[in-house]
Amino acid sequence: MDTKQRIAELTRERGWSNYELAKRAGLQLPTIQNMYHRNYEPTIPTLQAICKAFGISLSQFFAEGNLMELTAEQRETLSVWNRLSGEQKRIVRDLMENMTAEKK
Numbered sequence: 484m485d486t487k488q489r490i491a492e493l494t495r496e497r498g499w500s501n502y503e504l505a506k507r508a509g510l511q512l513p514t515i516q517n518m519y520h521r522n523y524e525p526t527i528p529t530l531q532a533i534c535k536a537f538g539i540s541l542s543q544f545f546a547e548g549n550l551m552e553l554t555a556e557q558r559e560t561l562s563v564w565n566r567l568s569g570e571q572k573r574i575v576r577d578l579m580e581n582m583t584a585e586k587k
Contacts (some may be wrong), residue, residue: 486525487518489544493537497566508537538565 501519505512511530517523525533532542548582567575 486530487522490518490525490533493539496562497537502535504536508532509536530553 492511496503501515502512503585504510505515508515509527510529514525514529518525530543530544534541537544564572564575
């Protein structure tokens, strides 16, 4: 797997610029730019920060193919989920818990 290609793919899926990726990952923009323009491979800490920004683990980043089959609706839901902020994700989780909680 080409690491830089995978990062570019995930960035495109989210509609992010390199600036947005750097900002969300807590990295300097030149760190992202150098991966592409100077053909640098990201360090493990850099890759961990990028994965955190994407809301995925390193295992998910390197997984070949789907870990499980998802429906189109599930893929779309995850795509939207990955664009949410941490606070928005918490609100959605709380809402889902309330919706599925057994009535007492």
